Amino acid sequence: MSTFYFIAFLSIFFSILVITAKSPVHSILYLILTFFTFTIHYILMNAQFLAVVNFIVYMGAILVLFLYTLMLINLNKESEPRKSNLVKIAGFIGGACFLITIVAALKAFTVSQPVVLNNPNLGLVKNLGKILFNEFLLPFEVSSVLLLSAMVGAVLLATKDPKTA
Amino acid sequence: MGLADIVIKLVLIVIIFLISLVIAMYSTYAERKIAAFFQDRIGPNRAGPWGILQPLADGGKMFLKEEIIPTNASPFLFIAGPSLAILTACIGSAVIPWGQTVTMGGHTFDLQVTDINVGILYIFGVVSLGVYGVMIGGWASNNKYSLLGAIRAASQNISYEISMGLSIIALLMVTGTLSLKEIAAMQHGWHWNVLYQPVGFILFIVCAFAETNRTPFDLPECETELVGGYHTEYSSMKLGFYLFAEYINMFISSAVMATLYWGGYNYPGMDWVLAHTGPTIGPLIGTAVLFAKIFLFIFFFMWVRWTIPRFRYDQLMDLGWKVLIPLAIANIIVTGLWITFF
DSSP states (O other): OHHHHHHHHHHHHHHHHHHHOSSHHHHHHHHHHHHHHHHHHHHHTTOHHHHHHIIIIIIIIIHHHHHHHHHHHOOOTTTSOOOOHHHHHHHHHHHHHHHHHHHHHHHHSOOOOOOOOSOTTTTSHHHHHHHHHHTTHHHHHHHHHHHHHHHHHHHHHHSOOTTTO | OOHHHHHHHHHHHHHHHHHHHHHHHHHHHHHHHHHHHHTTOOOOOSSSGGGTTHHHHHHHHHHHSOOOOOTTSOHHHHHHHHHHHHHHHHHGGGGOOOSSOEEETTEEEOSSSOOOTTHHHHHHHHHHHHHHHHHHHHHHTTOHHHHHHHHHHHHHHHHHHHHHHHHHHHHHHHHOOOOHHHHHHHTOTTOOHHHHOHHHHHHHHHHHHHHTTOTTSOGGGOHHHHTTGGGTTOOHHHHHHHHHHHHHHHHHHHHHHHHHTSOTTOOTTHHHHHHHHHHHHHHHHHHHHHHHHHHHHHHHHHHHHTTSOOOOHHHHHHIIIIIIHHHHHHHHHHHHHHHHHO
């Protein structure tokens, strides 16, 4: 349990650094560390497959692309848009309202019974695969079609328009 | 897990770490000797007999060179870059099975640091992390050439990871497990996976060249266009770490290829040898066979480097996206049909 609290502390600590870091590249690096703590959380929950996939897909691919983009667009202090005080005040009020809503919602909740899994080894690759392809086959396939359509859409957007080219 | 087990694991980790370092060191020597052979030269021959002490001399030189951190560089990230590169290069060896179970003085122990049941995915994760060392170092140098090198490294790694992953999927369909220990044990004798997955192996080795930034895919450090690529601004041991990480990566990826496709520690007639040499020497002969395979792959890496010229950047992307990925998907389909009907 103490491991959990330590890792949870690190997660929150790095997420705060993500939004307070001055340089966008530093923020992405903190985001990578945040995702790394998520990987540890998954391992603590015995969800090894999810942990490794989070490691490969989020840390190894998506955040590399984030970093790639940020390195290319070169955000300098000079080119950063200045925000007026009005926007800052509006942001503060909006954020505070959101915080109050969340706190109220959490208070209204009664503590639910913890869900006990029938099979504590659900997160292992074999069990996860069997469940995904037996019980949840339809949602699994539908979501894969959704991802495919997003990919086709991106390719379509990126191709040159034959009229203008 | 008793204290003895922990001590054995620690000893194993230290041994593997030292072997990686020594092999990486002597790979630099081997590379120069092999290059010399291909180009009809003599190669390094001054330090010690046949120049055998050359890597030590190079290492000593690296440590003694002046350390320069550019004025506008980001100092922490500038140091973090090479450190990350060498860290990710070294941690990959943790899941590789170096041999069968050895019995020595009444103790039995595995020649593998840890057998996690998602072993292949772990290796894959470590490979995908490897690019951060190059990217962070290249960006922190605050040099346009370094930045371009870093960006090339990132796009190249992401592109080739896809076909590498797809080639591994076809392999997993054949083996049915993600644990490297089981995959190695499954290839007993001559049942090597390369016989069942020849196309998958070719895809994997091409991607391994791209992921380790070796010629013909060493665009991130293409000196004709980018001065020195991502390590233009680096000097002394920080440069040494980048170069060293490349050789360790080469060693680890050779070990992974030997384990996944070329039977690991297995060889034809191993049962006969095991029966005649006993449970201590027998498995160690298997380990020696594994290392022989690894050295062959390292030689192959060097052979290609001194034979094939570097690709152009658009050719690299074309090869990755338009040739390797469709080929890998076709390989998966053919493997699936083969498993279903035979």
